Amino acid sequence: MALRYGLAPNYLTDDPNDFMGVVTNNETVTVESIVEQMIGKGSTVTKAEALSVIEEFEYTVVEAVKNGNSVHTKLFKITPSVAGVFTDQSDGFDPSRHAIRLNLNAGSRLTKAISEIELRKVEISSPQPVLQQFVDLKNNVVNESFTPGQIASIRGSLLKFNSEDPKQGIFFIANDGTETRAENVVKNKPSELLFFVPESLTSGSFKIEVRVILHDSKKLRTGQFAYDLTSV
Incomplete structure (x- = not known):
């Protein structure tokens, strides 16, 4: 392999x-x-x-x-x-x-x-969101942690989603599988998302996913950040 x-x-x-x-x-x-x-x-x-x-x-x-x-x-x-x-x-x-x-x-x-x-090396036949960088803008920490209730940034590609569709968006996934969606999104662009981290994420480490339905497609695509992030 x-x-x-x-x-x-x-x-x-x-x-x-x-x-x-x-x-x-x-x-x-x-x-x-x-x-x-x-x-x-x-x-x-x-x-x-x-x-x-x-x-x-x-x-x-x-x-x-x-x-x-x-x-x-x-x-x-x-x-x-x-x-x-x-x-x-x-x-x-x-x-x-x-x-x-x-x-x-x-x-x-x-x-x-x-x-x-x-x-x-292979061709990426099924486009999906790519999460390259996560920044906690309160503490200016990159790819390590986030602050509940504060603004954060995700940069990458194919990130833009339909905020009115509850299946799409930015999701924080706890170790027990519980999912929390970021509801307050300030910037929703293909290369960057600015949003407020949900206040309920007060402890633990989380996987970060961005789920989108791309243009001219009906299938939900998921991109996951490479690192688990910790709530500060």
Whole structure:
């Protein structure tokens, strides 16, 4: 298998002829499918045993992070950090102004795997929104977080949607699958959306999607931002 990618207009540079690579039509591998592959190779470990070990591993990693520790494995590195501006030496952590963030990076085995990925350039046959950049305009933070009730910007291509259609728009998706649509949109253009983040998104991390029905089409197209963003 190969990492399939196509080219889409890049609106983040000054050159109107620039394009950017967009990963497309690649499969998503779940824990279930990983375990199936493991036991399919003749492993003596049963599916239930493998899932149990993975659950214990994930639980222990979460506990380590909850205790404020960094976690380094050959697959990934997790390092906590504190974001926000402190007014002076005596200032303390204030959830309304500061946030705890988790910085995730590839470990040594994944870093090595990058050089072994086969690439295949393909034509993007089904146009869809491309989300290139998310900016929290209150804190001027890019691709990391958002502030509930404050204005934010998404830049990319094919972003314009029909705001009167509830199926279209900007959607924040929580880890439990709950979806919240941004209702107050200030700017609705193909290359940029300006909008107020819903005030109800007070905690957690979210996936960001833009859903549109393109001109001369009846099918709903979805573009998802590459990074999960945290509520500040």
